[in-house]
Amino acid sequence: MTRTAASGTGHGPRRSLLLLAIASSGFLGPSGNPPDTRFNDPLVPDTILTIPSGPTLILEAAAGIPAMGIRVSVPLDPVWPAAARMLVEQALDRAGNRAAAIGAEVWGGIQDGRIVFHAIGDARDSDELAWVIRLLTAEPGTIGTAAAISRERARLDQLAETPRGRLLLEMESRVTGTGAGNTLPAARAADVHAMWQRSHARDRMRIFVLGDLSLPWVLADLSRIGAPPRSAPEAPYLPEPVRLSFPESPLYSWSAAAFTLGPAHDPPVLAAAAALRAGLRGIAAANAAVTVLDGPADGSGWIGITARATRSREADAALNSALELLTEEGLDAWWAQGAAIARSDFLAAAATPGGWMELSDRYFSADGTTSARTALNRLSALRRQDLAPVVESFRSTLFHPRLDG
């Protein structure tokens, strides 16, 4: 019965879906939260509904909030950030005008290993916001694909021109599993469409709705967006990589390292990354400049460090002194500060509808064991012992890419 309703079209099935939702929300899917936490904590979703062969709907019913937000996230499948960027760019092009007409904030990108869109606007514009979301998640057309491919290629060339860009490409190539950073697969129109079919399959979609809305509205407007569910997905396909040239830097010597401290948004990892940044600000590297950059937003938490100096030995020395921070003793001095920064960043994010939805989606688990609240609690109770796995992850993933020539 549920399957029929979910895949139907027209008013009849839509009405039956509404009735079904009202009558059977208790058995359509598991509700993740135990009764004692269902309301009164905004960092724990009110309602979680998993529709068979349909999306997981998460509703934070914030009665009285003047704005409303809808966030859709789908898995990054295959893990190919370049193709996902093109998919997102086309989606934003499709929905931009409609969002501007109602003054909605619309955003798309890759976060935590998922392709994410959100639209936030006035609570009275809920139907238009749902329309914007439908446009964002619609099947990509061929119009505009060539321009998106050109822009992505230009972006890769631009990154290849600078050492920091090259480090980012090196980390991206680790994520896609395609070898060295100067060989990355170049997406074509067909690849973007194939990625949409895989990643946007309805049953892989997670929809988070924040606002003064009822569950029937959410079901009626959002339960059938995206691609049809797929029973047996094919193995991901990555085309032949293109080779980028890394020119030698004429002025400086560069030294670089890349590593991951663990899953990007694990509370100890957040605190350690903030501690690392705070510690690096305190390092006085003679004749060298040290910078930190985040890797691809695939959730694996890659971090890169570059050191730039006129002599290679000075660049190496600066990088080594930066990496010395990544021991339990080195991080310990900055641990309290890092934890405080991570907590305040968390709060600043939760203070906006977009950030609130992001946190709820990021720490969501279908069985209700984790939520944004549990993450905040962990951030508030970090101990020095939490450093050990972070340092171990650093040691096991550290590599030194060559950025010159």
Add this chain to the structure above:
Amino acid sequence: MHPRWAASSTRPYCNVHLTSCLVFFTFCVLKAPLFVAFRTNSAAIRLSRRLANAAPRRSRGSRGFIHRLLGTIALLIGVCVTGATPLHPQAGRADSGRGRDSPLVLARGWSPVAAIAMALPVSPGTRRDQLLADAYDRALLAAMREATAGMPVQVTYGSDGAGRYFVVLTDAAALPSTLDAIQQSARAGPPPHLVDEAVEGITGDLAFRANLPRSRFEEVLNEHLWGRARAGTVVPDPIPFDGLAADARATAAAPPWGPPVWVLVGGRTTGASSPGDSAGPAGADPADSAAVSADGTVPEPLYVAPAGAARREPVHAEVPSDAVTRWVGSVFRFPAETTLIEAVTLQLVLEESLERQRDPNLFELTTETDALGRLVVRYSTSIDAGQGWDSRLDATIAELAAEPGGVLLTQALRPARSRWSQELSGPAGAVRAAARALLRGASDKQAAAFANSAEEVPDAARIRAIAAGLSLSIRVVQGGG
């Protein structure tokens, strides 16, 4: 009673939070009474007043008195010269029953984060007074950050034409201790070493940018906004740096702006629990509903412009410049009996309308409603396109005012409404809005209503009427003459 300020029965949260739990929270945890007098015979309110009166108050020296006196005189002179609308201390602060340091509390049952705002009025004084205010704010921000180091908070600072805002975001569980730390820091004022650091920072910044054309334009526009400049060509004075550090220390010891206003948005979590937590959906706070029904009144409208404000010939001033960018500041008076929410909506509508006409020649565009209740539009353009944008601004206002109404207003009103909803949906935006109203002399209920005014945005007909009543007061142009 202004019809647009009728309370919405569907939005019981749109009112000030006064509950038994909050009273308990206030007295037992915050130790700083906070109140909105819905029920004036409440024993809790009487107790709150007693506590407020018993609270230690900072004595102010004669220097502070002189600063305040001079500031007031400068403001009055400015008002007289420009014909601008003064602030309207309406029924206001005196009817609140709150102590001086007691925050106005807004209910946001659905908010995952609590927020505190401390706001000070903009400095109406001379350039040097403004530097002293900048130094004070920088130093106080640093002091607040030091005071809350290690606590789960984020302290930010921002200013607009109406006020200077210190906004603190915190976990609801840590709200009492955070408020305590922030208020202690504000009462103590910034320590001398932070004031010195702030002065050093400002001096360093100005050494770089004081002579840039943009800074000179802002300086001249500011002189006009506060009524200290005359029409015609104006050349800004050199910046008075002598003895700045000593004066900044003295200002920090006795700030001349009067007491700050405090606003608080509390979330509802396990950390700040209340009896209402266990019943009803999140956000539908039974305590709010009770408070509204017991009171049964809606606040008086909060006007930015009084009835019968005299129109004067606009002041045109030109600042000589050989820069390749042209800066323009236009100041408009609102028509009589324009409320704050109407002024803000018109400001947003105008900004949206101008943004829709943006071209590569427009570099920057900002709009604000200033402390004297005027609409200030600033933009910078390329020299060649500058005069075209002057006429575009005037034509846009005329189109917004046109009967029976153009497409522009229809197109811009919805995005403006959406922006205001998004602004008020976050705790930081809500506390800032309430603080902004309090700085204009609003009563607590008016301030709370303004912070919950997303549904009270005026309709197109009212916006059209206000646009028709806008009158140009000052236009300062730098470059391209």
